[in-house]
Amino acid sequence: MTSTTDGTTSVGPPSSSGPTFDPYDNTPELVPLRTAAQAGDWPAVRAWFAGLGSVDELGTASSLLADIAGVENFLERAAAEQPGDPLPRALLAERYVYIGWDIRSGARAQHVSQDQFAQFHDWLRRAEQLLIEVCAEHPDHAPAWTARLMTARGLQLGQAEARRRYDRLSAHHPHHYRAQTQLLQQVCPKWGGSWEAAHGFARECATAAPDGSNSGALVALAHIERWLDLDSGEDAAYMRGLSVRDDLRHAAQVSVLHPAHRPDWNSIGAHNAFAFAFSLGNHWADAAPHFAFLGDRASESPWHYLPDKKSSFLKCRKAALDTRGGAR
Template sequence: MDRLIVPVLSLVVAIAFYAYKAHRSRGAAPARTPRPAGRGKQSAGSVRLGFVPPERLDADRDQPADPRDGAVRAAVRAGDWQAAATYLAEAGGDWQERYHRAGQLAAEAAKDDAWLLAWRQAHPHDPGAALVNADALIDLAWAIRGNGLGSTVGEESARRFHEVLHRARQACAEAQALGGGDPSPYIVEMALAMGLGYPHERMRELWAETEKRDPYHLGAYTRALQYWCAKWRGSHEESFAFAATAASRAYPGSLLTLLPLYAHFEYETSQDDLDPDEYYKRPEIVAAVDACLADVAAAPPHNRRVPQVRHFLAWCLYWQDRYPEAVEQFRLIDGYAGATPWDYASDPVKRYTEIRDYCADRVVEAGV
């Protein structure tokens, strides 16, 4: 792979990584202001329940860091590509874990790819190295673009963005040819489907290849949902239909019941005249939350995808005035605000703290 990045871009890779993964839509505050206090102030109820003070919240993660991730990222920064190869290979046939690990490595390669070049030179046909290469190019493309709406992207940035995405498309094809039963290269390409505007038929082909390799891959579903959202290449109707299909295929513990909540969230945040205090109380959304609660309860407790779902549940339960249940979710995710829905706000920590503390105050007042 060519040298990926100029020094100035290294300053924005971390921000762009979240833009690429989450594609934030807007940062407006909720229609219902939970409490007037600003960031840095913790409510009495929150303190009483032992929640983490705002200044100690992690705005970059949705859960505690995995020591293995940190160790391998430090190793590759020191040039140890063998550590990367071992780390990726140890995921085995757990495709969701492999996808996660490839993303960790890609984030490092987008900053400095010397170790990846060495890996590829030593093993030109290594499927893991090819996967990381493709993912890193997409990280770079989103770094160039930035995390704003399309209307805010300058002409030169837009040109370079699409140039790198076209390079990434070739890299995805290579990774897919080498990847065998691994769905990860197809999931990675879904970011290209958004950025390059793939027609629906091509996206369906990508999805078919992904689904036959892992029909319950949560990361694949959430990535595809973004494509089908109106803000990218689909419509509200198509995103709701995709989410409903996912939920219909869910088995207890699969976490696919997250998809309807995600689709409703994307719709609500795209409608300026919609009151979330009313919207989330619709019977079909209450039922979707109940289904998701049961799904999470059936999932293995150490499943790294569970916190992502709990963050969404906390958000929805708040709007449904189900404060004790929301507090239960906050107890299990507290300390971490680097997740959707909080990261759609201009200040994720403030958004998280406001809603968490509002729920805590209601629970303490009620003596629950």
Template sequence: MALFRWGFGRRRAADGPALDPSFGDEALAVMLRQAAAGDWAALRQGLAGVTDAAELTWVLSALADVRGVETWISRAVEAEPGSALPLLLSGARHVSWGWEARTRASARDVSREQWEVFHRRLAVAEEQLYEAAEREPDLLAPWYFLQISGRGTSLDREAATYRFEAALRRCPGHLDSHRQRLQQLCEKWGGSHEEMHAFADGAVRAAPEGSPLGELVALAHLERWLSLEGGAAGSAYLNTPAVREELHEAARRSVLHPDYPRPRGWKGALNTFALAFSLSGQPEAARLMFERIGTTVTERPWMHLSGDPAEAFRRHRDAAAAAAR
């Protein structure tokens, strides 16, 4: 879950690219403003109209990053004692709020006080998400957010797998749950590079062509690049012929395939591929991604680079355009 830190307008670079927490989705932009204003009545009406399980989970994930939701959502929970919806938003917000307390620092740099707040907020999240799941057993969203909270609480492998599988039972092929599973299998979370790549490759090959799951391959290679801390070693890894071909194949099977469904938030996947192609020295492929993105910058993956994400996007976009001429 990306931290929603910059208010509700787009944070725009001088020549156009803008960090956009709504992914260019106008309906979501309205709900983000309602969440910031604490207008639960209007927000609830909008949420009730999202009937697709994956879309509802995606919307809640964005709303969970709105700072200040925690100041009013408890009143909504109390006002609707039999409803799962306010519990879901509260649980999701407590997950994101917990990670805000922990920060992105390495574990050794997180203070004892930060750890205490982190775990306290995650404990609230887990209780509320499980209660929401009990109220409406067919819901996908609780199991998606429980994957994130479970990683923060160092849940054992068997329990973590159960949460992922519970999500897929409710929504097979759910991209965001696969993204969380990929994180769970990363070396930094107790997995390994081998597990991570095997999971990504297996999921993509098991899915029909055009599936959004192709993004997993690019995410796995970027995670491997991050583990090498960028620099010469990271660049050498991404520029190997095997990695380059895997990125091309994944794009062909997903975002470039004619059957790609363009789910809500689809520009996030293009941002992922744009950075992966750019870092792997493939400017023509990167340029194609940037052209399809337009000016909608998503925090991930650009937050992994130094400086402002929109500026990082602009640098790589302009470099790709120049190199591809």
């Protein structure tokens, strides 16, 4: 890696094979977790988690493990055999949440069948029961509170209850990026919130966090959510707006572009959020430092919102990096 003139970190020139959206390719340190999980090796999974250095790493790893098919089998055994350990129960609960959400799908409510909703809620209630126990016994357990933000949303427990859960988590772990992204979803209009609440929460996260935190990316994610909700034509005009551009610029400068930023497992997603948001508004020079940091490391979200995520990433990256001189 090399430092660029604007203080970002470059991963070198893009490869000819194009971007990868695989988190394990983008963060090789995670590969042993996947290997152990696919083998159903709970002792190896537990040992790997024990070696993590931060609550944010724990949040990232919990999410990825929950997305691996079949892990509920060995997690159920581990939870039963080690009832005093909060980790297997929290991980199992999050896996149940993912199973339920896969059944529900990401469609808006009017496109989800009653049978899908019934199964979805059943899995979330199973998760919630485990999480209530963990949070009562271990009130500082970040993965459990983060998962409870997802169950609160899916079970439609309301804005106040979701915020209460977030506040309980943040009392122990302020500026927890993954929890912030979960509450941001809750406060958007599609889950009973408002745009005032969504943008307000995003700016609150960006302002309250230490300089160099990933939390500023919440501002980009809120604008992306707003873009998604607008009709064709209005969406592009919104992202091209100077007020949106300036909001994004400020958030980027105090977060991932700040000299105090130390890249971690969430930095790739944060840079992708900014790269995507600036690209939607054709603010190519602003997108350039984020693409320079990323190289070929794309993230599924938010690029999956575009028809062809790979070609969209390549097209936007080229337009952005061309502003620095020379075709890429």
